[in-house]
Structures are given as C-alpha cells and as structure tokens.
Amino acid sequence: MRVIGLMSGTSYDAIDAAAADLRLDGDQLVLTPLGMLSQPYPAEVFGELAGLLPPASTTIEQVCRLDTGIGQAFAAVARQAVEQLCGGYADLIVSHGQTVYHWVDQGQVRGTLQLGQPAWIAEATGTTVVSDLRARDVAAGGQGAPLVSVVDVLWLRGRPGVPVALNLGGIANITVVDGDPVAFDTGPANALIDAVVTELTAGKLGFDADGVMAGRGQVHHELLERLLAEPYYAVEAPKSTGKELFNLSYLARRLEGLPEIPADDMVATVTALTALTVADAVRRHGGTEVIASGGGIRNPALMQMLAAELGDVPIRNTDELGLPSAAKEALAFAVLGFLTVHGLGGTVPSCTGARHSSVLGSLTPGLGGVPQVSRDVRPPASLLIEGAPH
Known part of the structure; x- marks a missing residue:
C-alpha cells in the first residue's frame, strides 16, 4: 500500500509530507521510504496560527478560519506529494493536522485539538484520509502522545x-x-x-x-x-x-x-x-x-x-x-494510518498510559471509497526499513 503521511509539529515551521510503500509480511511490517517534501505555510495562515497559539486568546471564528486554511494548506502539499513522490497515485493519506491545544489537567490529558479539515485533502486528491489520530487514545485514558512510540518500539525492539x-x-x-x-x-x-x-x-x-x-x-x-x-x-x-x-x-x-x-x-x-x-x-x-x-x-x-x-x-x-530523520514523524503517521485501515491498534498502552491499544483516527473517504484491505492480519511484532543497513 502506498501511503503519504502529513505532519506539522509544535514548531509549525513547515508541513512535511513523506511517502512509503507499506506491507505486512507475516508479523513484520515492511516500510520502503519513497521520499519527502516540505512546504512552509502560506504567510496568511502562518500569521493567523502564530496569533492563535497559547498563551494567546482566540475566537471561534478564528478557529474555523484556521481549520479551513490549514486543511487547504495540507491539501496543497498532499497533492504535490501524490504527484512528485508517488507517481500520481496513493492508496491512503494520513494527516496529523496542526496541534493548537493539548489540554492537560493535573497530569491527565482531557482533550487535544488538531486543526486542518481533512475533507479538503480528500477533495483535492481523491484519496481516503485518516486524520484526528490523537483523540481516541485520550478517550481511552492516554496522553495522546507521543504516538510515534509504536513505530519506535516496532523498529528498535531487539x-x-x-x-x-x-x-x-x-x-x-x-x-x-x-x-x-x-x-x-x-x-x-x-x-x-x-x-x-x-x-x-x-x-x-x-x-x-x-x-x-x-x-x-x-x-x-x-x-x-x-x-x-x-x-x-x-x-x-x-x-x-x-x-x-x-x-x-x-x-x-x-x-x-x-x-x-x-x-x-x-x-x-x-x-x-x-x-x-x-x-x-x-x-x-x-x-x-x-x-x-x-x-x-x-x-x-x-x-x-x-x-x-x-x-x-x-x-x-x-x-x-535507514530512517530519514527529517521524514521520521511523517512516516510514523503513515504507519499509524496503515494500521488504522487494517483495523489494528496504533498505540502502546505502556507508552501513552491508555487502558488499551486503540485503532486510531477518523476516515474521510476518497472518490473510490475507503481502500479495501484484508482484515485477516496479525498486529506486527517488528518494523523493517527496507534498504536500511543491517
């Protein structure tokens, strides 16, 4: 499955897109990196985002405008990634969105908010999008972070x-x-x-x-x-x-x-x-x-x-x-979306503090509907980066 991961972190300096071929081989998940690209936010969106983040105050109008603006910015990068990294076709796009608030109360996460409406990505590319990946772990009692831990554990175990x-x-x-x-x-x-x-x-x-x-x-x-x-x-x-x-x-x-x-x-x-x-x-x-x-x-x-x-x-x-450092987080979210469409959990409970591992995110179908994949698969026990030094 050819998957694109989209990521913008807490520094919000750019939107990263990384593509990979992902497949399950028995209990091993095999990842072949296909490249990455990175684009800054449009100046107007960047300015609005910088003015909204804590400790600034904001309005619901600004939140709505940013949800659209960030979604459209992610959509533009996704469209570019489909053409330049995937030869014009991707099976799945996974969008982290932009974290604008992570609500921690006395050590417990009560909620987390990532903006970037995924419908813009699905409309621009015709590809199914997995998004809003943190909220389910929070609902299960977890921190919703760091979600890349499942990739770290699969990759570095042993x-x-x-x-x-x-x-x-x-x-x-x-x-x-x-x-x-x-x-x-x-x-x-x-x-x-x-x-x-x-x-x-x-x-x-x-x-x-x-x-x-x-x-x-x-x-x-x-x-x-x-x-x-x-x-x-x-x-x-x-x-x-x-x-x-x-x-x-x-x-x-x-x-x-x-x-x-x-x-x-x-x-x-x-x-x-x-x-x-x-x-x-x-x-x-x-x-x-x-x-x-x-x-x-x-x-x-x-x-x-x-x-x-x-x-x-x-x-x-x-x-x-063998794992490109600049692309690591975007590739990690590509893995999380791949696990989601296969009905597999994307968290390690001991890492996030959740009661159990959860299938993460929400699906926004592409033009052809949600990708049809086999659900008769086992959770992977390890991650192999194809082409990496042994």
Missing part, C-alpha cells in the same frame, strides 16, 4: 542494551525500548529556543540557525536553576506537555527579579535546558544509546551540549539506521 528514540521537535520526547516500553515528553526543545530567538531579534530570525547564538552565549546559571525547578520534570511517565506550558509568558515569570540577560546568553540557557532535561530523562531510564531525529538535531550547539551531558551514551541519528 537492539542490544536499552535504545532510546529521541525526537527534538518543538517539544522533546523519548521512547525507551526496554521490557514494557515507556514514552513521554521530556520538556521543551525548539519551542522555547525559537520563541526566545524570535522575540530577541524582533522577528528578524525565527530560530537559532546552526546554533550560532547559543554557541556565542554563556549559560545563565541562576535562570537555568529556576527553569529546572519546573514541577513537570519530576512527574512520572507517561506524561505530555506543549506550548500551553512552555512559552514566552512562562519564561518571563522565571526572569522576574533577574538583571537583563544578553540575548546570546538567553538562547544558550534555554538550549542548555533542553539538553539537561533530555539527558536526565535518558539516564533515569537506563538508556544505553540515543537515536535522534527532529529539527533539533540540526542545531550543533544543542547536540554538543546533549553529548556532553550524556557522556558515554552514544548519540546517533535515525539516518544511520
């Missing part, structure tokens, strides 16, 4: 030691593949770094390209200690978080009473926060190797800080194991 999959997106999350696997958000990654850079450069820069600012700066230790005192870090997994907590208003409260901190030092400090909290989470769970993906791996300052904190624990990126 590696020696205790492998840890790390995603450095807007929020950092890990999957610890050992016994009953564990997965959770460790805290902020690019979310605070990008917000600080944007604020301190008056919007001239949107992120710390090549870690230049963090590399020039010095960590402000008093501010770092205040940030590390955040109670979230002490909460036991499974747990999840987002920009609802880690945003500029949050940072401003921690800065109260401190003298003015130079811009480069501010960026170095929030970069160190990510490195420290990720490394602490890896150590607490006995990780013996870290396999990283996400935009943060392109920040040399962050990766150097993380390597220094981890010491003897090696860091590799997913490309070394």
Whole structure:
C-alpha cells in the first residue's frame, strides 16, 4: 500500500509530507521510504496560527478560519506529494493536522485539538484520509502522545542494551525500548529556543540557525536553576506537555527579579535546558544509546551540549539506521494510518498510559471509497526499513 503521511509539529515551521510503500509480511511490517517534501505555510495562515497559539486568546471564528486554511494548506502539499513522490497515485493519506491545544489537567490529558479539515485533502486528491489520530487514545485514558512510540518500539525492539528514540521537535520526547516500553515528553526543545530567538531579534530570525547564538552565549546559571525547578520534570511517565506550558509568558515569570540577560546568553540557557532535561530523562531510564531525529538535531550547539551531558551514551541519528530523520514523524503517521485501515491498534498502552491499544483516527473517504484491505492480519511484532543497513 502506498501511503503519504502529513505532519506539522509544535514548531509549525513547515508541513512535511513523506511517502512509503507499506506491507505486512507475516508479523513484520515492511516500510520502503519513497521520499519527502516540505512546504512552509502560506504567510496568511502562518500569521493567523502564530496569533492563535497559547498563551494567546482566540475566537471561534478564528478557529474555523484556521481549520479551513490549514486543511487547504495540507491539501496543497498532499497533492504535490501524490504527484512528485508517488507517481500520481496513493492508496491512503494520513494527516496529523496542526496541534493548537493539548489540554492537560493535573497530569491527565482531557482533550487535544488538531486543526486542518481533512475533507479538503480528500477533495483535492481523491484519496481516503485518516486524520484526528490523537483523540481516541485520550478517550481511552492516554496522553495522546507521543504516538510515534509504536513505530519506535516496532523498529528498535531487539537492539542490544536499552535504545532510546529521541525526537527534538518543538517539544522533546523519548521512547525507551526496554521490557514494557515507556514514552513521554521530556520538556521543551525548539519551542522555547525559537520563541526566545524570535522575540530577541524582533522577528528578524525565527530560530537559532546552526546554533550560532547559543554557541556565542554563556549559560545563565541562576535562570537555568529556576527553569529546572519546573514541577513537570519530576512527574512520572507517561506524561505530555506543549506550548500551553512552555512559552514566552512562562519564561518571563522565571526572569522576574533577574538583571537583563544578553540575548546570546538567553538562547544558550534555554538550549542548555533542553539538553539537561533530555539527558536526565535518558539516564533515569537506563538508556544505553540515543537515536535522534527532529529539527533539533540540526542545531550543533544543542547536540554538543546533549553529548556532553550524556557522556558515554552514544548519540546517533535515525539516518544511520535507514530512517530519514527529517521524514521520521511523517512516516510514523503513515504507519499509524496503515494500521488504522487494517483495523489494528496504533498505540502502546505502556507508552501513552491508555487502558488499551486503540485503532486510531477518523476516515474521510476518497472518490473510490475507503481502500479495501484484508482484515485477516496479525498486529506486527517488528518494523523493517527496507534498504536500511543491517
């Protein structure tokens, strides 16, 4: 089955599309990457989205407008992916949409909202769409995140030691593949770094390209200690978080009473926060190797800080194991949609905290209806990336 996964993370810097051929071979799921592409949001949609996200207030009109605007933007990228990555035909499109709110109340997720009306994608491509994948896990008592954990577990199970999959997106999350696997958000990654850079450069820069600012700066230790005192870090997994907590208003409260901190030092400090909290989470769970993906791996300052904190624990990126790091999350959602149309659960309960594994998402039929697939299949026990080094 030829499947396209669509993803825009908490950094909302672009819409990623990744295509794969997926098939079940006994109890093994075989994934052949077909390529990826990435497109920024249209300027108008990006501006509306930036103005809506927490801690900003909004209106139902703005939510409706964005649901349409994001859906149309995803549809344009999907149409491009069908033509450029799949030779004009795909069996299924899986859309994560754009998370605009993740409602956490005393450690329990009460709801999660991803915008991007899938009907626009189905109409533009004629292809069936699986969307709204997080809500079912939340309804089953789970965190609704990190959903990529099922792919991490299938892929890394059987590696020696205790492998840890790390995603450095807007929020950092890990999957610890050992016994009953564990997965959770460790805290902020690019979310605070990008917000600080944007604020301190008056919007001239949107992120710390090549870690230049963090590399020039010095960590402000008093501010770092205040940030590390955040109670979230002490909460036991499974747990999840987002920009609802880690945003500029949050940072401003921690800065109260401190003298003015130079811009480069501010960026170095929030970069160190990510490195420290990720490394602490890896150590607490006995990780013996870290396999990283996400935009943060392109920040040399962050990766150097993380390597220094981890010491003897090696860091590799997913490309070394055959899974393109830039496409990993989009490919993971392609896998989730593939499992959905086969009637198979897409979550690991020990990772999300749900009462049971659930078949995820909602279906929006394409022009020919929902793809007809065999339901006489077993849940996969492993994932093979075809063409990956052994």
